[in-house]
Amino acid sequence: MSQATMTRNAIQIKDLDLYYGEKQALKKINMSIEEKTVVALIGPSGCGKSTFLRTLNRMNDMIPGVRIDGTITMHDEDIYNKEIDVEMLRKEVGMVFQAPNPFPKSIYDNVAYGPRVHGQRNRKILDEIVERSLRQAALWEEVKDRLKDRATGLSGGQQQRLCIARTLAVEPEIVLMDEPTSALDPISTAKIEELIQELKQKYTIIIVTHNMQQAARISDRTAFFLNGELVEEDKTERLFSNPKDQRTEDYITGRFG
Numbered sequence: 001m002s003q004a005t006m007t008r009n010a011i012q013i014k015d016l017d018l019y020y021g022e023k024q025a026l027k028k029i030n031m032s033i034e035e036k037t038v039v040a041l042i043g044p045s046g047c048g049k050s051t052f053l054r055t056l057n058r059m060n061d062m063i064p065g066v067r068i069d070g071t072i073t074m075h076d077e078d079i080y081n082k083e084i085d086v087e088m089l090r091k092e093v094g095m096v097f098q099a100p101n102p103f104p105k106s107i108y109d110n111v112a113y114g115p116r117v118h119g120q121r122n123r124k125i126l127d128e129i130v131e132r133s134l135r136q137a138a139l140w141e142e143v144k145d146r147l148k149d150r151a152t153g154l155s156g157g158q159q160q161r162l163c164i165a166r167t168l169a170v171e172p173e174i175v176l177m178d179e180p181t182s183a184l185d186p187i188s189t190a191k192i193e194e195l196i197q198e199l200k201q202k203y204t205i206i207i208v209t210h211n212m213q214q215a216a217r218i219s220d221r222t223a224f225f226l227n228g229e230l231v232e233e234d235k236t237e238r239l240f241s242n243p244k245d246q247r248t249e250d251y252i253t254g255r256f257g
């Protein structure tokens, strides 16, 4: 097989069940996610999209009463294995949240935060990481002359790109995004969507979105969730033009949701 056609899974999910106490929020989810693709998770409110996203870097571990069965494999290792270092996992699988949440620090310190936590103290290397990450997040030109300014003074869209830069600074393999544009205006949303297209050359991106048009615009594959089940997962174009399951068809044509 030639290099160009060789694909590798970034992460593989097998028979995943998740319970919040008695309530089952994810039911036997099976999915393989290829590296360097954009995967959109869609479905009506409460269907389990965010819960599923959070299982991929063990963010649900922090919620009391959560029980998880099944396996999630990255590099041939189950990320729920007791020996896994969860901090390292979250470096490999970064996350960007719905509302931009920069730390009340300078722009520079926000981006340098992760590398510093992981032991990087060399100023020159930190400078390089900060510039590279801000460039990757398409924010460098806008902030290069005010890196010492407080991040909270940036616009919402700039703050969200800063949060993306902060995630990229530790060189993750996978970036999880939970409705990253829902708090942004249309221009900022367009910038983030464009950025996601750039980022997939280097990263695997898994994004929860309420917006089907957004899923259709930016993702290679789309997964439709309903009541904790993964109903259908396919190439985005195919899922929207020729869904296999009646429930997917009903959802994408707006019969419920």
Ligand SMILES: Nc1ncnc2c1ncn2[C@@H]1O[C@H](COP(=O)(O)OP(=O)(O)OP(=O)(O)O)[C@@H](O)[C@H]1O
Residues within 6 Å of the ligand: 020, 025, 043, 044, 045, 046, 047, 048, 049, 050, 051, 052, 063
């Ligand atoms: N911390 C929690 N404790 C108990 N139940 C929860 C918790 N978080 C989510 N749930 C429940 O799990 C189900 C799935 O929720 P989840 O937030 O994953 O759905 P979602 O598809 O992301 O919804 P939305 O689009 O509204 O964000 C819902 O029934 C929700 O009430």
